[in-house]
């Protein structure tokens with residue numbers, strides 16, 4: 426949350442209650458959440474936002490690199506920074522993220538601002554369970 430607060434104040438962006446709540450909801454979840462899940466949790470936190478409000482908050486967070494939409498799941502996760510690789514367990518739905526690097530050969534001639542990649546598979550416990 427600290428990073429988001431600082432980013433908004435440094436860049437003259439308004440940190441609305443909905444933006445703050447949407448980010449807090451995603452930060453508190455290890456698993457990706459659908460827009461509907463996010464909205465429900467935002468309402469539980471006292472935001473009386475309607476779906477368009479939640480979507481606008483998510484759009485803002487995505488645009489500024491604080492949230493990533495996992496296309497294949499149609500769900501959202503808090504991004505710990507730009508340039509992330511999301512490792513997604515297809516069975517239990519847990520998502521890990523780590524710093525991702527642009528492949529060699531591109532970085533000399535191209536300066537990316539945001540880049541994400543998604544890796545699907547099974548985590549260790551799910552893999553072992555599948556084999557048993």
Ligand SMILES: [Zn+2]
Nearest residue numbers: 514517548551
């Ligand atoms: Zn798993």
